[in-house]
Amino acid sequence: MIEPNRQDRATNGDDDSVRRQAHAWVVRLTSGTATQDDAKALAAWRSTPEHDAAFRAAAGLWRRTGDALAATSGPAVAREAPRGMTRRRMLGRVAAGGVATASIAAAGATLVLQLPTLRAAYRTGTGEIRTATLPGGILIELDAESALDAHLDDMRQDIVLHAGSAAFTVPATRASLTVVVGEARLITEPSEPAEVVVRCKPRRGLSGWVGGQDADVACLSGRVTVVPAPGVPATRLAAGQEVGIGPDARGPHAIDVAATAAWRRGLLVFRDTPLSQVVDDLNRYRPGRIVVASSATAARRVTGVFHLARPEEALGSIRTALALSEVRFGDRLVVLR
Structure with missing residues (x-):
């Protein structure tokens, strides 16, 4: 057997180290505990082409693993339990398999969506609700595990909701407000007060892996125009109405305003x-x-x-x-x- 030379061994060792670091970053980002500091550190780590390529490869592997498990997890089939296998232990194994599939599949979608969320100017953690007043008197209320960016300046006049749920209260004294959720846009009427609640989540299927989002838009007061995607006809909502955004979403329908976004109370x-x-x-x-x-x-x-x-x-x-x-x-x- 021919022994590789020292330079080859060093190169292989360096490659293995980079791959291990890339996989560690993937695990960190999909853990549910990553922070904005983690996002900044990852951006710095990926500044070299070698590190960036390794991270993309690790993320792709993680996503394909989730796809494969999801594709093979068909309906449960009854089988005779092995000897010595109690019902409790068998249920535990079945549950553990389901958890692994669900967790890895969900983590793949989380990986795609995590970086914009971590970089967001307004962000909440588990069990946290946050309220803030933006320029122009716009009041935002963020539900737990939510994130958004506000662009209210001479260049842009919109708010981008990256994750979770948020309530927007727009005063009559300002021009219309645009809220962006994925491809969708909702626009309030200029010089009219409005109160709108938006809830978003990753879309099911392949589009969810690449950042596709579904949403529910509820108009509690005032009026709002909802454009689900470019080229799609708009829907006008009045107070007490809600519409869904996504392939299987509901059309405009009446809602109980008091029950909608009860997390605010x-x-x-x-x-x-x-x-x-x-x-x-x-x-x-x-x-x-x-x-x-x-x-x-x-x-x-x-x-x-x-x-x-x-x-x-x-x-x-x-x-x-x-x-x-x-x-x-x-x-x-x-x-x-």
């Missing part, structure tokens, strides 16, 4: 809401992650009023009301079945 209000959406909301206020094990369970409906400050209490009430079981992995990961 420290509450979560659900009325015949799919469990999948309820879990998404709870995950923004509870450390760790709640995962629903099957699509049938995710489609179950929830009605109730819960306090944001007590997410574990809300989880217990929902589990009892729907007669669900749970599997816990440590203190943070919960699988509902």
